[in-house]
Amino acid sequence: MILVELRKAVDTRAGAALPVTIGVLVVAVTGVQLAFADDRTWVSVVANAQQPVSVLVPLIGLLLVTGEWSQRTGLTTFVLVPARSRVVVAKFVAASVLSVVVSVVGFLITFVMLIGSEWEFSWSVVVQLVLVNWLTTMFGTSFGLLLWYSAPAIVVYYVVPFVWTFVGRLAPGLESVSPWLDLGQSRMPLAAPGVAAREWAQLLTSSLLWIAVPAALGTLRLNRSDLS
Template sequence: MSAVTLETVPRRPTGAVRTPSLPRLTRVELRKSCDTRAGRWLLAVIVLAVAGTVALGLFTSDDALSLSDHLQFTQLATGVLLPVLGILLVTSEWSQRTAMTTFALVPRRSRVLTAKVLAAAGLALLGVAATLVVSAGAVVLTPLVTDGSADWSLGAAELGGVVLLQLVYVLSGVAFGMLLLSSPLAIVTYLVLPTVFTVLVTTVGALDWVGDWLDLTTAGVPVAEGGADAQGWLQLATASALWLGLPMALGWLRIERAEIS
């Protein structure tokens, strides 16, 4: 009787590796963002850029800036640099040749990619939180170092728009990283291509309507200011589909099918 009982008890195969949970994978990806020398330097540059932007607004503006103004200014720095960190979150696996190890430990590539997307979203939210704290510090210092008074005005719609746009920008960086799988190529393409597109649609009068619907910078202005109407939200959706949805879909498919060496 005891022999039958032992035979019917399922046993875990010898050497079987338990797949990490998605939250654990996300924490690992977050740690990867600052484990490399490039990641640490980029984070340091982001901190310095945010501090410099706030200092410029605090000491060079003729009028006292509100919390909303400081927050908008700080997004100029994080909106450019944080997406680069999102790119490195993907491309570092390929440049450092650790992709084979990663996908050997977690064979389901979509699970790893999902963790990278969640980690990038977490970095975007942390970036907004950090800039909000720095902006609040600037408001506290305003009456101490200038003749102006502290202005804490910040609408919920404005804050929500800043958060949404930061998410879109960082995930766009991840998307370009997935599509190109090369840090230099992805960074240059992400920074140059949208800029050239913006210059083109703003200088050629016949392309104004294209800018309204497909230029992420133009479509994001009403959302960041908290005054977007139904058409404004639709324009942001179409621009996001071009600069975020399309490259991420193509990049995701490429990684799923790529030969790893």
């Protein structure tokens, strides 16, 4: 079932174009920083090169879920596999695999472009950035599962966290709790080595809010809905 979901993820024009677009942007970002930026340290170059991955790879998971409704394949899928929760798990696993693969390819592109430069490799940063990309992919997949349709899911995925971050930084009293509830803020320390225990805790709580809750609500909605 997971292989089927992996094929679905790249079986549409959008699904096939996204990984290519991400690869092109990784090359562009890395090239611009190496050519023009003053900060060319390994951590800075790699973290910036992973930004296109972190921004766009969640759409792969989101479209994988919403495709059942936008492509009108949901009825067929859930007739062939009546246990809807199994389909949900397969989609999340497939999105996870694609997230890791795209992240690794992004790293390889950056490493190749860094050949000949002086840089210090850090496994902790690589693992942390892969984790960030995976979390954002789960975030997008969860909102796709909750909302079902591509357009509103994409809008909510990009707009709601931005608004929350904006309000959390400006509203009195929210600044101190915002890192615990804002996935965008809590994942920022992972772009550098030496993540503190408090920062890991903030990442956990914000992930539960923005990933686990929408996924649970989306699964509940799916299990209780009549598909046609």
